[in-house]
Amino acid sequence: GQQVMQIPQYQHVQEGEDFTTYCNSSTTLSNIQWYKQRPGGHPVFLIQLVKSGEVKKQKRLTFQFGEAKKNSSLHITATQTTDVGTYFCAASGGYQKVTFGIGTKLQVIP
Amino acid sequence: DAGITQSPRHKVTETGTPVTLRCHQTENHRYMYWYRQDPGHGLRLIHYSYGVKDTDKGEVSDGYSVSRSKTEDFLLTLESATSSQTSVYFCAISPGQGYRETQYFGPGTRLLVL
Numbered sequence: 001g002q003q004v005m006q007i008p009q010y011q012h013v014q015e016g017e018d019f020t021t022y023c024n025s026s027t028t029l030s031n032i033q034w035y036k037q038r039p040g041g042h043p044v045f046l047i048q049l050v051k052s053g054e055v056k057k058q059k060r061l062t063f064q065f066g067e068a069k070k071n072s073s074l075h076i077t078a079t080q081t082t083d084v085g086t087y088f089c090a091a092s093g094g095y096q097k098v099t100f101g102i103g104t105k106l107q108v109i110p
Numbered sequence: 111d112a113g114i115t116q117s118p119r120h121k122v123t124e125t126g127t128p129v130t131l132r133c134h135q136t137e138n139h140r141y142m143y144w145y146r147q148d149p150g151h152g153l154r155l156i157h158y159s160y161g162v163k164d165t166d167k168g169e170v171s172d173g174y175s176v177s178r179s180k181t182e183d184f185l186l187t188l189e190s191a192t193s194s195q196t197s198v199y200f201c202a203i204s205p206g207q208g209y210r211e212t213q214y215f216g217p218g219t220r221l222l223v224l
Contacts, residue, residue, distance in 0.1 A: 041141075043153065043201060061143040082111070088152060090213075097168065098213070100145075100153040 003092045008099030014109050021104035023089035026050040030071045033090040033098070034063060043088060045075075081106045113137050114216035116201050129188040131219050133201030133210045135181075142184040143202040144168075144176060144214065152174075153200065161185055191223045 005024045013019050023032065031050045035043040047056055049065035049072060056063045062075045072091075076083055091102040113136030123129050134143060144156040145168075157169030157176040165176050173195060177189045188195055197218045204211040 009150075033212070041220050043202075043213075044210040045214070048212065090153075097155055097158065099155075101148065102152040 002103045004089060004099055006104060007090055008104055009102060010105050010107075012077050012107045012109060015081060016078050019079050019083070019106055020073065021089075021090045021106075023072050023073070023101050024067050024092065027070070029069050029072075029091045031092060032065060034072075034074055035088045035090060035100075036085050037088065037091055037103070038085045041085075076106075079106070081110055082110050084108050112168075114201060114214060115205055116199075116216040118219060119217065120220045122224065123191050124224050125159050126130060126190050129191050129221065129223075131186045131201075131221070132178045132189075133184045133186070133216055135184075137203060137205075139172055139203040139205045141206065141211070141212075142178065142204055143187045143204075144174075144184065145200045145202065146170065146197040147200060147218075148197050154222070156186065156199075171205050191221075193223050195221065196223045197221060202211075 007022050029050055033048045034046040036046055037043045047063050052069050053067045054065040060077045064073045074087055086103040086105045088103045090098045092098045115134045117132045141160055143158040145153045146156055147153050154170045156170055156174050157168055157179040158167055159165045162178055177185045201216040202213040204213045
């Protein structure tokens, strides 16, 4: 089935620093979704990318979908303590079930 | 938050006993999913449903069964619980197929099998 590799698995940053997590697939993806899970909480949908080379922004968050639709990234500018949590990508190659990446756990040091 | 509840929220049980987890939605969404979340594995799909009495297996379905007799309820049963099934279980719903639609997650059930 569809597999996605997500890196890094853990990231500690000083508050105010930037953060990036990457999601990679060996096959072409139909689309990719990003979710955030706060500690002790449940995953919450952030965004969906569909088009090759697509870039979307939500305040300090920038999401990119690669030109070949095989990779994606989530970049947070000037992290805040409210950004703490685990960020998951979720991808599908088409009529397949969505596969979640392992997640990147972000810790922000005040 | 979408109208999804899970019960129980916490459960401790013994190896070999059957356990049923319930997911209830008020959104009338067609698709419902059961995931388990474990450190180092992320979210893994156990079973999903695409309508009443229509279910299919996910990537980690062994030892689990599901039933959906009403649109709003999706039950996950561990037929004979094992310690390897200690996990956090999330239910999710979506109006269409998950790869095209946002999935909305319930609060989760923490299950400990002793």
